[in-house]
Amino acid sequence: MKRVTNVIITVLFMFCTASWIVAAENSSKLLPLTPMGDKFTAQNYPLDGIHKKLGLSCVDCHNETKPEEYSSEMLGSCLKCHGNYETVKERTAHWGHNNNVHQSPHFENLACDVCHKSHSKPASNSNLCVQCHGQKTMKQLLVK
């Protein structure tokens, strides 16, 4: 009986350790979810590319009221400037029917933050298509 209990405790302990390691590995690229002091500065949340050039401030994009509540979904504020999904689709149509990332036959329109993470430096390379598709052309699609 004692031996069985020992085995169970050991397995549980190993499981906990393993999942902690996996979580730590995967979260090392994410920004902290809970505020630790004065974390909401432009330095901690940098911008890149055209958003940086235009000198956008936090409230230019984030519709939520408090910085602690800011999310990457931003209550849909991307379309405030980027028009509608039709326009966005037209922007990437020059890659052709097979590679137009904004005209997927599988999703009608995705939330922008599924792929676009503006505060990652360099801008996130999370290409959703390659999670299933293996074509060379799709592997070359880079998220701006």
Added chain:
Amino acid sequence: MKKIIVITVAISFVATLILVWSGHKVVKVTGDAPFCGSCHSWDGLIAQTHMHDPIHGNANPKGVQASCTDCHLPHSSLIAYLGVKAKNGIAEGWTTLTKDPSKKDWLANRENARKNYTYDSSCLECHKGLLERASKAEFADEKSSKMHLKYINFKGTKEEMQCTSCHKLVGHKDLGETLFKQKDTRPESWDEWEKQRKEKK
């Protein structure tokens, strides 16, 4: 003596009127679709995308449209307009006669066209009050005002932008898609695939 002067003045007057009228007519005719399409039939698809454009093209539901030279020639001054027109006309005429359109990378050329052949002065010719509006306090909350203020502030600095830096899809509907399809021969449906397979045999 007096008679000669009067006749000279009268003939000069009439001649000037004819010259000015015909000059104006030539400039106008060489600035719009039938003429632009005559040599540019080799990039006829691009002209067609303009015809389908619902905002600046022939598909505008209110009938308001921009002609080719309304955007693709500078409107900062008459000299600039006529000068660039003459220069481009000669250069493009030469290219039409000597080069092969099927070899040109039209998709890559879009950026060149946006940067070098579309002018801010042309946009502002119709959208006249835009920049003034951006500076007015009562319109300060409009999202366009915020961005246009940045355009104004960047002007003359090394961060200077053009209208087409942001407004990239103006005037030619589905241009990227159309140009891609022009060169792409892959089948898009099962029937097309079957047809190509049979033709290959």
